[in-house]
Amino acid sequence: VGSEVQFVEFVHARSAALLRLAVLLTGDVQDGEDLLQTALVKAYRSWWRLRSPELAERYVRRILVTSVISWRRRGSRREQATDRLPDCQVAGLEVEVADRVVMRQALRALSPGQRAVLVLRFFDDLSEQQTADLLGCSVGTVKSQTSRGLAALRRRVGDLTDDERVGREK
Amino acid sequence: VITLEDRLRSYFRDEVAELDAADTLPGVLTAGRRGRRRARALLAGAIATAAAVALVVGSAQLSTRSHPRPALQASASRPIRVLTRTDLEGWGPPSGIAAVPGGVWLASWNEGGLLRIDAATGRITARVPVGQPMEGPYSIAYGAGSLWVTDFRTGDLLRLNPANGRLIAKAHVDGLYVTVGGGYVWVTTFGHVNGRYWNRLVKIDPGTDRVLGDVLVPGNYGPGGMKVAYTPQAVWLHIDGSPFAQAVDPAKMHLIAHVSTGAAWRLAAVGSRVWVLTNTWRLVWIDRPTSKVSGSVQLAEPSSGLAPNLLTDIATGPGGTLWVGGQALYLVSEASLRVRTISGFGAVDDVSVLGSTLWVQADDGYVYQVALHPPGTSAAVPDVVMMPVAAAKRLLTRGGYAVKVVREPGLEPLGVIIYENPAAGSRALPGARITLVVSAGPVGGTSSP
Numbered sequence: 001v002g003s004e005v006q007f008v009e010f011v012h013a014r015s016a017a018l019l020r021l022a023v024l025l026t027g028d029v030q031d032g033e034d035l036l037q038t039a040l041v042k043a044y045r046s047w048w049r050l051r052s053p054e055l056a057e058r059y060v061r062r063i064l065v066t067s068v069i070s071w072r073r074r075g076s077r078r079e080q081a082t083d084r085l086p087d088c089q090v091a092g093l094e095v096e097v098a099d100r101v102v103m104r105q106a107l108r109a110l111s112p113g114q115r116a117v118l119v120l121r122f123f124d125d126l127s128e129q130q131t132a133d134l135l136g137c138s139v140g141t142v143k144s145q146t147s148r149g150l151a152a153l154r155r156r157v158g159d160l161t162d163d164e165r166v167g168r169e170k
Numbered sequence: 171v172i173t174l175e176d177r178l179r180s181y182f183r184d185e186v187a188e189l190d191a192a193d194t195l196p197g198v199l200t201a202g203r204r205g206r207r208r209a210r211a212l213l214a215g216a217i218a219t220a221a222a223v224a225l226v227v228g229s230a231q232l233s234t235r236s237h238p239r240p241a242l243q244a245s246a247s248r249p250i251r252v253l254t255r256t257d258l259e260g261w262g263p264p265s266g267i268a269a270v271p272g273g274v275w276l277a278s279w280n281e282g283g284l285l286r287i288d289a290a291t292g293r294i295t296a297r298v299p300v301g302q303p304m305e306g307p308y309s310i311a312y313g314a315g316s317l318w319v320t321d322f323r324t325g326d327l328l329r330l331n332p333a334n335g336r337l338i339a340k341a342h343v344d345g346l347y348v349t350v351g352g353g354y355v356w357v358t359t360f361g362h363v364n365g366r367y368w369n370r371l372v373k374i375d376p377g378t379d380r381v382l383g384d385v386l387v388p389g390n391y392g393p394g395g396m397k398v399a400y401t402p403q404a405v406w407l408h409i410d411g412s413p414f415a416q417a418v419d420p421a422k423m424h425l426i427a428h429v430s431t432g433a434a435w436r437l438a439a440v441g442s443r444v445w446v447l448t449n450t451w452r453l454v455w456i457d458r459p460t461s462k463v464s465g466s467v468q469l470a471e472p473s474s475g476l477a478p479n480l481l482t483d484i485a486t487g488p489g490g491t492l493w494v495g496g497q498a499l500y501l502v503s504e505a506s507l508r509v510r511t512i513s514g515f516g517a518v519d520d521v522s523v524l525g526s527t528l529w530v531q532a533d534d535g536y537v538y539q540v541a542l543h544p545p546g547t548s549a550a551v552p553d554v555v556m557m558p559v560a561a562a563k564r565l566l567t568r569g570g571y572a573v574k575v576v577r578e579p580g581l582e583p584l585g586v587i588i589y590e591n592p593a594a595g596s597r598a599l600p601g602a603r604i605t606l607v608v609s610a611g612p613v614g615g616t617s618s619p
Contacts, residue, residue, distance in 0.1 A: 016189070019186075019189055020186035020189055023185070023186050023189060024182055024185065024186060029189070041367070042322075045322075045346065045360050045395060046279075046305075046308070046322060047394065049265065049279050055304075058304070059304055059305070062304060062305070063305070066302070066305075066323075099177075099181075100181060100184065100185065103177065103178070103181045104181075104185070118178060119182065122175060122178045122179050122182060123179070123182035123183070136302050136303060150174055150175070153174060153178070154174055157174070157177070
């Protein structure tokens with residue numbers, strides 16, 4: 001890593017995956033794009049310090065995760081996005097979509113840290129240790145944030161069987 | 171039963187399944203621009219080569235591993251003396267160092283913190299967190315009685331007490347590189363201004379910590395930001411990867427010159443001269459803010475490939491000396507442009523000079539404190555042979571020498587100085603150790619063998 005060409009290559013190669021992470025972390029496509037832009041500019045500023053593609057990727061992911069946490073902590077305007085409804089109301093997909101809406105809103109209700117831990121654990125499939133390394137916190141914190149996040153989600157959406165899910169949508 | 175974890179997994183997967191990441195390249199990169207190679211200067215080998223060909227005048231060999239403190243004898247041919255050596259114990263790697271009165275501060279981007287080494291003891295006396303690991307301090311400088319550090323994570327310029335690292339003040343400037351000169355603190359930034367990205371030079375009053383002015387600097391953006399060095403005539407800027415240096419009038423805060431130098435790795439200023447360490451094995455100097463460089467020396471021909479041995483840092487020392495880090499430590503004479511290779515440190519990452527003390531942060535994980543003696547200040551050692559030991563000691567100590575007395579059996583009367591080393595009349599630098607060999611009387615006498 002080091003040159004600008006390599007930076008462009010890095011962005012082309014990795015931005016799809018990074019954008020997915022950013023969108024899940026913010027819970028919003030626009031916010032996710034903003035977050036990724038911010039993170040990439042930050043990475044660009046410090047590009048020469050990132051001596052391998054692996055380090056660069058790790059670094060950008062870390063910026064994504066840590067900036068989204070401080071973003072939310074500041075209580076920015078982005079909190080207003082909570083009540084927004086999804087724009088995909090397709091007939092025949094209502095059940096599935098409604099399920100996604102419930103999950104999306106439940107996730108938005110979590111603290112950004114809890115949400116980040118859940119995204120890293122269940123979307124990125126990182127181990128507790130890897131999650132802790134990325135967040136710069138202890139494994140214990142990851143464990144407690146995960147269980148608290150899951151408990152909060154469970155209160156809102158519950159563990160559903162297929163039958164319950166269908167019944168619920170009646 | 172579908173568990174919550176499974177539902178979460180499928181929710182996450184579905185939620186982003188159709189995302190299109192077509193346009194995520196940051197606005198800082200303009201389309202079609204050719205990438206420039208950021209050859210992190212490959213000069214070390216070049217200097218070594220040049221030195222081997224014609225320039226080398228001598229080398230000081232340090233013993234770094236075998237002694238806890240490689241206490242070198244200073245002599246006319248050895249311009250340095252190692253005072254302390256500090257083991258960083260895996261901390262780092264440091265990304266910048268700044269000598270301060272009584273010590274040195276090291277900044278580590280990877281560690282997300284600073285560390286202070288005390289000059290008197292060589293011990294680590296303070297650790298200060300800055301930013302977080304992999305996103306820590308970007309640059310560090312000493313001046314105006316304070317230590318100045320840019321925190322990349324927050325964009326803050328931190329003003330710290332150089333004795334203990336306590337925070338005195340901070341200013342949010344989105345700072346990258348920082349230097350101090352002319353009574354002001356100069357910080358370069360990179361960020362979004364008026365709808366596009368700019369490099370910017372910010373002038374800060376260290377008395378009030380207020381921003382006094384700034385200049386937007388046109389030109390390409392480089393991945394490393396804009397380097398800065400201060401001279402009274404101009405604040406010199408070099409944007410990473412760009413082939414020229416730019417000068418800003420420090421009072422009026424506008425651009426006054428634009429000089430082709432080639433892509434640069436580091437800048438260093440002394441007096442009104444600024445030194446540019448270029449990526450093409452050239453050492454360039456500029457004395458005035460005009461459109462031409464004042465001089466340059468090609469240290470060697472650039473090799474075709476990227477070599478791992480780079481020139482890493484440059485600092486200006488007393489008596490017209492330049493200290494350059496690289497595959498070894500290099501001493502360049504401003505006047506003659508002769509290069510001396512000082513081996514024994516191994517590869518050198520960062521150098522910083524304050525007064526006649528040089529701090530060397532080497533690749534081996536140690537930080538060395540080195541006493542500098544500018545060439546040409548050595549003097550003839552006084553003749554003390556046959557003098558009483560006490561009087562000889564007094565004379566030599568007053569002359570700035572360190573004195574060591576050893577006793578050897580001899581035919582001379584007991585207690586008489588038989589000879590001195592280095593010999594009377596030879597050249598030695600201040601601080602050099604003079605060994606007095608004193609007669610212990612005839613063999614078989616009272617002396618120990």
